[in-house]
Amino acid sequence: MSELYWLTIHEAQAxxxxxxxxxxxxxxxxxxxxxxVDNALRAYINLLPEEALAQAEAADRRRAAGEDAPLLGxxxxxxDVICTRGVTTTCGSRILESFVPPFDATAVARLRAAGAVxxxxxxxxxxxxxxxxxxxAFFPTGNPWDLERVPGGSSGGSAAAVxxxxxxxxxxxxxxGSIRQPAALCGVVGLKPTYGRVSRYGLVAHGSSLDQIGPxxxxxxxxxxxxxxxxxxxxxxxxxxxxxxxxxLREMKSGAGLKGMxxxxxxxxxGGEGIEVGVEAAVRAALDLxxxxxAELIDISLPHTEYCIPIYYLIATAEASSNLARYDGxxxxxxxxxxxxxxxxxxxxxxxxxxxxxxxxxxxxxxxxAGYYDAYYLKAQQARTLLRxxxxxAWEQVDLIASPTSPTxxxxxxxxxxxxxxxxxxxxxxxxLNLAGMCGISIPCGFSDGMPxxxxxxxxxxxxxxxxxxxxxxxxxxxxxxxxxxxx
Amino acid sequence: xxxxxxxxxxxxxxxxxxxxxxxxxxxxxxxxxxxAEKETFRDQLSDILDYADILNxxxxxxxxxxxxxxxxxxxxxxxxxxxxxxxxxxxxxxxDAEDDQFRxxxxxx
Numbered sequence: 001m002s003e004l005y006w007l008t009i010h011e012a013q014a015x016x017x018x019x020x021x022x023x024x025x026x027x028x029x030x031x032x033x034x035x036x037v038d039n040a041l042r043a044y045i046n047l048l049p050e051e052a053l054a055q056a057e058a059a060d061r062r063r064a065a066g067e068d069a070p071l072l073g074x075x076x077x078x079x080d081v082i083c084t085r086g087v088t089t090t091c092g093s094r095i096l097e098s099f100v101p102p103f104d105a106t107a108v109a110r111l112r113a114a115g116a117v118x119x120x121x122x123x124x125x126x127x128x129x130x131x132x133x134x135x136x137a138f139f140p141t142g143n144p145w146d147l148e149r150v151p152g153g154s155s156g157g158s159a160a161a162v163x164x165x166x167x168x169x170x171x172x173x174x175x176x177g178s179i180r181q182p183a184a185l186c187g188v189v190g191l192k193p194t195y196g197r198v199s200r201y202g203l204v205a206h207g208s209s210l211d212q213i214g215p216x217x218x219x220x221x222x223x224x225x226x227x228x229x230x231x232x233x234x235x236x237x238x239x240x241x242x243x244x245x246x247x248x249l250r251e252m253k254s255g256a257g258l259k260g261m262x263x264x265x266x267x268x269x270x271g272g273e274g275i276e277v278g279v280e281a282a283v284r285a286a287l288d289l290x291x292x293x294x295a296e297l298i299d300i301s302l303p304h305t306e307y308c309i310p311i312y313y314l315i316a317t318a319e320a321s322s323n324l325a326r327y328d329g330x331x332x333x334x335x336x337x338x339x340x341x342x343x344x345x346x347x348x349x350x351x352x353x354x355x356x357x358x359x360x361x362x363x364x365x366x367x368x369x370a371g372y373y374d375a376y377y378l379k380a381q382q383a384r385t386l387l388r389x390x391x392x393x394a395w396e397q398v399d400l401i402a403s404p405t406s407p408t409x410x411x412x413x414x415x416x417x418x419x420x421x422x423x424x425x426x427x428x429x430x431x432x433l434n435l436a437g438m439c440g441i442s443i444p445c446g447f448s449d450g451m452p453x454x455x456x457x458x459x460x461x462x463x464x465x466x467x468x469x470x471x472x473x474x475x476x477x478x479x480x481x482x483x484x485x486x487x488x
Numbered sequence: 489x490x491x492x493x494x495x496x497x498x499x500x501x502x503x504x505x506x507x508x509x510x511x512x513x514x515x516x517x518x519x520x521x522x523x524a525e526k527e528t529f530r531d532q533l534s535d536i537l538d539y540a541d542i543l544n545x546x547x548x549x550x551x552x553x554x555x556x557x558x559x560x561x562x563x564x565x566x567x568x569x570x571x572x573x574x575x576x577x578x579x580x581x582x583x584d585a586e587d588d589q590f591r592x593x594x595x596x597x
Contacts, residue, residue: 102577195557209556238563239556310540321517328518330590332581341593342518350520355528358519362510362529363536365517379543381553386546388554420532421539437557461557 004029005165006484009074009222012168016063016073023063023073026168027056027117030075034119034166037487041142043151043161045080046088047120055117062115070229072115077170079158080121081128082213083202084108091204092124092136095327095334095352105202106237107171107213107230114229119167122157126354127324128173128206130154131181131426134417135356142413143186144485145451149410152182155216159186162216164487169217169226173203175210176312177405177430180442183216184405184454187444187483189471190216191223194461195437196241198227199234205323207316208239210434219481220443220471224248227464243462251465257473259294261466263287264398268305269429275407278448283404286445286455286474290402293473298398302390305432307383312431313424314367314380321364327352359420388436395460400470403429405442405454433458441467444480452480502541504534 004026007015015021031049038044052075059073078084081091083101085108090096104112111118125135133156134140141156143149144164151160155172159182162170172179174192183190191214198213205211215226228249233242265287270280291297329335329348336347353361367376394401407428416423433440438461445455455474459467475481510530514521521529575588584591 099581102573102580235565239558241558304546307543307546310543313536314540325517329583330592333583335583337593339593341595344593345518346520349518350522353519355525358521358525359529359532361517361519362513363533366513366533366537369513369516376537376540378553379546379548380540381555382548382551383543383546384554385551386548388557421535424536435554435557 003033003165005033007168008219009071009168009217009225010219012074017068023056023059023117024053026073027052027075027119030119030167037164038166040147041144041160041164041166041487042139043122043141043157043164043166044077044120045090045092045123045138045157048087048118052117052119059115059117069113069115070225071111073117074115074169075117075119075167076111076226077119077122077158077161077167078108079124079155079170079172081124081173081204082108082171083204084118084121087121089121089204091128092126092138093352093354093357094137095348097334099333101202103202106199106234108202110230122155122161122170124157125154126357127204127320128154128175128178129320129356129360131177131423132411132416133157133182134413135354137354140413143410144487145187146410147487148412149451150185150413152185152406152410154178155190156182158216159183159188159190162186162188162218163485165484169215169222171213171226171230172216173211173213174434175207175316176434177427179214179216180430180440180454180456181406181427183442185410185452187452187480187485188216188218189220189223189441189443189481190214191227191441191464192433192439193227193231193464194241194439195434196239197439197462197464198230199237199240201234201236207319208323209319210316220252220468220475221249223441224252224468241462246465248465248468252468252472255469257293258290258470261295261400261470262298262398263290263295263470264298264300264394264401266300266302266305266401266403268302269403274425275404276409276448279404279406279408279453282446282448282453283455287402289477290474293477300394300398300401302394302432304383304387304390308387308432308435309424309428311380311383311387312427312435313363314376315384315435317360317364318367318377319364321361321368324357324361356420384435387432391432391436391438400463400466401458403456403458405429405456409448409451409453429456437461439464439467441471443471443475444483445478446480500538502534502538505530505537
């Protein structure tokens with residue numbers, strides 16, 4: 001380890017605390033790494049070098065004055081669907097290309113309070129709708145392991161930046177897998193908290209009953225640190241849970257790791273033609289290691305799994321079509337002027353939204369429209385209940401559930417971009433958790449075809465400590481998370 | 489069994505959307521679409537809805553719908569004064585404004 005930009009947050013905290021490095025040196029190292037690789041990788045929509053250096057110097061002054069805070073002087077990046085006061089927040093969309101929020105999202109305010117250096121805003125599929133970051137209105141992001149492949153999505157910019165050493169940690173959002181799937185495809189750790197664990201205030205809404213903000217990092221410990229900084233009740237979000245936040249680091253390291261843990265292995269998540277052989281092999285090998293580490297594997301069934309994609313895509317698009325009605329060219333964002341009000345609405349939304357966003361608005365509007373509401377939206381909500389009950393039954397038998405995060409490794413750019421249904425099917429192992437309101441984490445567990453494979457641990461609502469403990473124990477016994485991609 | 493392949497049906501079970509239906513949905517969403525987009529969405533939405541038809545295999549009679557996974561009901565805050573966004577900041581992103589008001593095209597003739 002020679003370069004500061006490869007430090008984990010945990011390592012950087014220690015070195016900053018001992019005065020071995022300054023935040024200014026660390027931030028300069030990371031910024032120079034971004035200048036080296038981001039022309040090719042394109043993880044950032046908006047890099048903030050001057051602001052970041054000023055925040056780093058301020059952090060160094062605070063430390064010199066005897067202050068400390070969990071992220072004091074640590075560079076982090078934010079997915080560009082999370083509002084940052086005074087800093088453009090585009091959502092990867094033409095319609096918000098010049099939108100400058102007058103407030104910080106609660107998660108961002110908490111990161112600032114924790115001393116973080118805000119390095120920049122990362123690329124995303126437009127309004128977080130996609131699984132490859134190819135639906136960004138501006139440009140696609142590459143995968144640091146192979147620039148011709150996608151980084152996953154929609155938090156592909158955050159995952160690629162963390163994997164490539166362009167930042168120490170980042171935040172993404174996960175509506176149906178948008179943190180875990182890019183984490184898996186880029187070989188980093190990604191955690192989706194329980195619905196309500198992290199405030200959604202200032203997160204531009206996609207699917208309001210599903211969205212959560214969560215961390216991406218190069219170690220499980222870093223993910224626990226980042227989660228601890230943003231979790232907790234927020235009076236500005238009525239869906240925020242008023243439940244104390246545990247000390248994730250302490251609970252992660254407490255107990256006997258995986259020893260005695262009952263790990264459910266859902267048979268619906270393994271053994272079909274759609275799962276790449278190399279992905280299944282890596283995950284099976286990881287399960288064997290869990291047993292070596294003292295876990296007990298329990299065969300379980302989640303019988304409604306095959307319905308999760310249509311349930312998700314009817315509910316998420318219905319919610320999105322309603323949420324995106326606000327983009328009308330009146331109060332903020334793009335306006336395409338026409339001779340009358342209705343024409344202005346049509347033209348603004350015609351020019352401002354990309355194909356995938358329009359497709360989802362159309363699907364969601366259809367599912368909610370008179371004559372189809374019962375057949376599609378209500379039916380999907382009832383099926384969502386059945387899917388939740390699958391998991392409630394599972395929690396009677398197991399402490400956590402293990403599965404692949406994605407059925408494939410990162411696919412080639414352009415391969416699925418014109419085939420929405422194939423793109424939707426890439427989310428088959430991640431959406432159930434959002435629909436059931438639970439938590440999950442993806443961690444590196446091997447390689448296939450030279451590309452990273454992710455292992456997913458799903459936990460019950462507010463089970464973050466359990467999945468972190470299992471993930472930490474697995475990570476301590478493996479070296480996968482220490483591999484670095486070739487991008488340079 | 490793997491869900492990735494078992495649910496992709498080779499034959500269509502739901503009738504394809506008509507062009508008029510596509511135009512009606514776009515109108516409900518106030519979404520301007522080109523003729524080419526209408527045709528593309530007609531095909532793609534039909535495929536997606538056909539795939540979603542597998543939900544009809546489920547017997548959901550008497551099953552309550554889930555709108556949110558949260559165990560929380562309506563949350564109220566105290567009805568008290570607190571600082572709000574200054575007008576100038578609230579108007580700063582307006583495409584067109586005049587005298588602290590958003591300017592729009594005429595709604596009524």
